[in-house]
Amino acid sequence: MFSKACEYGIRAILYIVGRSDEEERSRIKEIAKEIDAPEAFTAKVLQKLVRKKLLRSITGPRGGFYLNPEDMESIRLIDIVKAIDGDGVFEGCGLGLPHCDGRHPCPVHHEFKKVKRELEEMLSRMNVKEMADSVEREDTFLKY
Numbered sequence: 001m002f003s004k005a006c007e008y009g010i011r012a013i014l015y016i017v018g019r020s021d022e023e024e025r026s027r028i029k030e031i032a033k034e035i036d037a038p039e040a041f042t043a044k045v046l047q048k049l050v051r052k053k054l055l056r057s058i059t060g061p062r063g064g065f066y067l068n069p070e071d072m073e074s075i076r077l078i079d080i081v082k083a084i085d086g087d088g089v090f091e092g093c094g095l096g097l098p099h100c101d102g103r104h105p106c107p108v109h110h111e112f113k114k115v116k117r118e119l120e121e122m123l124s125r126m127n128v129k130e131m132a133d134s135v136e137r138e139d140t141f142l143k144y
Contacts, residue, residue, distance in 0.1 A: 006084040009045045011035040011142050013055060013080060016065050017072050017132035025064025036143045045084065052083040067128075077131070078123035090120050 002010075015034050019026045028046065032039040046065055049055040054075055057065045067075070081089065093100035094112030102109070134140045 001089065002081060003085050005041070005045045005048075006081055008035060008037045008042055009049055009084045010077065010080050011037070012042060012046055012065075013049065013067070013075070013128050014132045014135055014142055016055065017067055017128050018136055020066045020068075020072065025058065025062070025066045027064045031065065034143060049080070049083060054079055054083055072129035072132070073127060075128045076124055077126040077128070078120065080128075081123055090116050 012031050012035055015031055016026050028039060028043045031037075031046070032042040035042070046055060046057070050057050050065075054071075055065055056067060056071070057063065093106055094108040094115075095106045097106050100106045100109055131140070135142055
């Protein structure tokens with residue numbers, strides 16, 4: 001459903017939130033290892049999130065990626081998805097047709113429209129702090 005970049009971005013931010021709670025910055029090598037992702041690819045994804053102001057970073061020996069407490073509460077999953085994958089997941093045709101709409105629907109148009117709306121609503125409700133807390137409690141996981 002989401003691109004690999006988006007999946008890694010979500011997993012990385014959740015890991016970083018957990019470390020930021022402890023007032024620590026996370027380095028790229030550590031993040032990539034903990035989310036089981038390629039280091040260079042993860043670095044590109046995280047830089048994109050920094051440019052979109054969804055993540056903070058400091059360079060140097062004591063540097064790394066982090067989030068402030070207020071950021072953790074305000075960033076929703078939908079913000080990450082839109083920053084990396086754009087709006088396409090919420091707007092495109094379920095069968096990939098170029099001209100599908102209510103007047104000329106594909107066979108899955110009406111049902112897929114409901115699914116896209118529900119997905120967008122769910123992603124809008126979920127903030128990264130709540131999700132990271134569920135990982136910390138071990139109710140959920142980022143790496144198997």
